[in-house]
Amino acid sequence: MIEVNNLHKSFKDKKNTVKALDGLSFTAKDGEITGILGPNGAGKTTCLRTLYGLLSADEGFATIDGIKVTEEPLKARARLGIFPDKFGLYERLTAYEQIDYFASIHGLTGDNKKQAIEQVIKDLELEELAHRKMVGFSQGQRMKVTLAQALVHQPKNFVLDEPTRGLDVMSTRILRKHLAKFKEKGHCILFSSHVMQEVAALCDRVIIVANGKLAAQGTPQELCELAGETQLEEAFVKLIGSDEGVAA
Amino acid sequence: MNSNIGQFKALLIKEYKEAFRDKRALMVALMMAFMAPIMIMVMSKVVIEKAVDKPPVYIKFTGAEYAPKLMAHLKKENLLDFADIPEKDKAIWDERNIVINIPESYSQDMADGKTIKVHLQADFNDKAVSPPVRRINNAIRDFSLSIGYKRLLLRGVDIRLLNPVKLVEQDTSMPDATFIMISMMMGLYMIMAAFMSGLSVAIDSSAGERERNVLEMLLCQPVSTLKIVLAKLCGASTIAVIGVALVLVLSSISVGFVDLTKIGATFSLGFTKGLTLFLLLLPICFFASACQLFLAFQAKSFKEAQSTVSMVIAIPAFVPFVLMMMDDRPQWLDWVPIAGQSLIMEDVFKGVEVNWLAILATSGVTIAITAGLVAILTQKLKSEKVVMALS
Numbered sequence: 001m002i003e004v005n006n007l008h009k010s011f012k013d014k015k016n017t018v019k020a021l022d023g024l025s026f027t028a029k030d031g032e033i034t035g036i037l038g039p040n041g042a043g044k045t046t047c048l049r050t051l052y053g054l055l056s057a058d059e060g061f062a063t064i065d066g067i068k069v070t071e072e073p074l075k076a077r078a079r080l081g082i083f084p085d086k087f088g089l090y091e092r093l094t095a096y097e098q099i100d101y102f103a104s105i106h107g108l109t110g111d112n113k114k115q116a117i118e119q120v121i122k123d124l125e126l127e128e129l130a131h132r133k134m135v136g137f138s139q140g141q142r143m144k145v146t147l148a149q150a151l152v153h154q155p156k157n158f159v160l161d162e163p164t165r166g167l168d169v170m171s172t173r174i175l176r177k178h179l180a181k182f183k184e185k186g187h188c189i190l191f192s193s194h195v196m197q198e199v200a201a202l203c204d205r206v207i208i209v210a211n212g213k214l215a216a217q218g219t220p221q222e223l224c225e226l227a228g229e230t231q232l233e234e235a236f237v238k239l240i241g242s243d244e245g246v247a248a
Numbered sequence: 249m250n251s252n253i254g255q256f257k258a259l260l261i262k263e264y265k266e267a268f269r270d271k272r273a274l275m276v277a278l279m280m281a282f283m284a285p286i287m288i289m290v291m292s293k294v295v296i297e298k299a300v301d302k303p304p305v306y307i308k309f310t311g312a313e314y315a316p317k318l319m320a321h322l323k324k325e326n327l328l329d330f331a332d333i334p335e336k337d338k339a340i341w342d343e344r345n346i347v348i349n350i351p352e353s354y355s356q357d358m359a360d361g362k363t364i365k366v367h368l369q370a371d372f373n374d375k376a377v378s379p380p381v382r383r384i385n386n387a388i389r390d391f392s393l394s395i396g397y398k399r400l401l402l403r404g405v406d407i408r409l410l411n412p413v414k415l416v417e418q419d420t421s422m423p424d425a426t427f428i429m430i431s432m433m434m435g436l437y438m439i440m441a442a443f444m445s446g447l448s449v450a451i452d453s454s455a456g457e458r459e460r461n462v463l464e465m466l467l468c469q470p471v472s473t474l475k476i477v478l479a480k481l482c483g484a485s486t487i488a489v490i491g492v493a494l495v496l497v498l499s500s501i502s503v504g505f506v507d508l509t510k511i512g513a514t515f516s517l518g519f520t521k522g523l524t525l526f527l528l529l530l531p532i533c534f535f536a537s538a539c540q541l542f543l544a545f546q547a548k549s550f551k552e553a554q555s556t557v558s559m560v561i562a563i564p565a566f567v568p569f570v571l572m573m574m575d576d577r578p579q580w581l582d583w584v585p586i587a588g589q590s591l592i593m594e595d596v597f598k599g600v601e602v603n604w605l606a607i608l609a610t611s612g613v614t615i616a617i618t619a620g621l622v623a624i625l626t627q628k629l630k631s632e633k634v635v636m637a638l639s
Contacts, residue, residue: 054464054468101258105258107255
């Protein structure tokens with residue numbers, strides 16, 4: 001379970017101060033897929049970085065399975081599988097080696113590790129790529145490797161920052177199937193996306209973030225009703241455009 | 249505990265894989281090593297030539313035809329007739345105007361056993377003229393003595409009677425200066441090798457990874473920044489150590505091919521000396537990599553990292569030069585990294601008994617500074633500034 005509690009964060013430089021998070025709170029429950037929606041610059045990435053423990057909030061805190069990220073960052077991160085906003089690959093390694101690397105960092109060893117790697121490679125249909133060096137991989141192939149490395153240790157909580165960008169239809173479906181499977185097993189999944197259909201199809205609950213605050217939350221259906229629209233996209237635009245009555 | 253070691257092992261193996269698969273970085277590391285023998289050969293050749301070379305001297309002779317044997321002797325000493333001068337040197341030697349007059353009665357006087365007066369005219373105050381004049385002096389004295397000795401021998405006199413006291417001159421100034429030059433260059437080269445070899449690996453694993461967006465991902469993982477820094481330090485300094493070891497091995501082989509005895513210097517790099525140097529340079533390798541990582545992590549981009557780190561390389565190159573200029577070296581220099589090592593290296597090259605306490609002390613200080621850099625870097629990687637610079 002991921003909890004974000006009254007997060008405040010501003011970035012100061014010599015001239016001006018940018019308030020990235022302004023009292024954001026939400027909860028992503030186990031066994032649910034929670035989507036974060038928000039326009040560019042709404043504070044999504046800042047929020048997620050606070051969650052990873054890369055940034056420390058000015059006020060408020062984030063917990064992962066009840067562990068405060070600021071207090072025990074390593075313990076908290078061990079329960080996370082992260083698919084970051086910007087990701088790179090070690091281009092001189094093979095896909096298998098990269099997944100192996102992250103598996104080892106998460107404390108997997110010996111046969112357990114081997115099985116876990118082979119499983120995730122099979123699940124994401126990476127067999128053909130596994131032993132190739134990653135230099136020259138296409139965007140979709142890179143995404144898959146990054147997903148595999150985030151999933152290999154079967155984390156209790158997933159945070160995925162726009163995981164479907166650059167994936168082809170087949171891969172997107174594989175990912176969806178995977179997320180649904182993990183949800184069934186009771187994992188907590190938090191993911192941000194700009195693709196409304198995907199959010200509508202996949203998410204149990206949607207959190208809409210605007211100006212560093214929670215603008216609205218609920219099931220996609222509830223959000224549509226709240227905004228008086230039939231399409232989530234329209235509802236989204238309406239909800240972030242005017243926060244009358246929904247910001248509460 | 250076990251998982252801690254496993255984690256570190258994984259980090260380290262990954263650093264090694266990346267380093268050894270980076271052919272360009274390896275090329276740089278090995279290039280320093282393979283250049284070493286070439287440098288030693290060329291340098292020694294230049295030095296030896298300078299020391300033993302006798303440049304030609306052109307003399308205006310009058311009456312050369314009366315003394316062919318004397319002329320032959322002078323020619324052997326590279327003291328030549330002005331008539332044979334190449335066009336480009338003509339003006340210089342015309343101005344220096346060294347003249348030797350051989351009297352017409354030369355062969356007659358020689359046969360009669362009379363003293364022959366050969367006149368040498370030159371501006372003895374002219375600095376450029378005095379070395380040639382000294383050489384002419386020696387050459388003619390040698391010639392004269394050899395004839396004198398032969399005359400005595402013919403009369404059954406042991407020529408050793410003529411030299412009851414013999415002064416054996418050993419010119420210590422020239423070889424010594426040359427020797428210091430060579431040993432300084434060698435020391436400098438070795439320290440540079442420690443700095444150069446790991447350089448590209450250090451930059452690539454810090455600023456390079458940041459630019460390729462893999463650092464952020466790594467920082468999100470449940471692994472302490474200390475382990476990350478240590479793994480990167482080990483990766484880069486291993487390459488540096490390999491570079492230094494290769495330089496030492498190749499140098500010791502190539503030094504064997506150079507005959508420095510011609511200039512009175514002996515220079516050897518045996519196993520013990522090599523090992524001592526290696527032990528001395530080992531902390532430097534780690535220190536160098538730590539400095540490079542420290543700077544590269546702070547740089548905003550790969551390019552910036554490259555330029556700042558390259559500038560830092562100039563420092564170890566400076567230190568030995570500055571040390572040589574200093575007449576009065578303050579005590580604390582023995583402790584400072586690079587300075588301390590290069591002072592000890594001087595002793596090693598000289599063949600003086602090595603002060604192991606000094607090695608321990610300077611190594612200790614070097615390692616302590618390295619540890620300090622690692623500690624600061626570990627903290628820095630936790631700070632928001634580094635994370636902010638990621639995006």
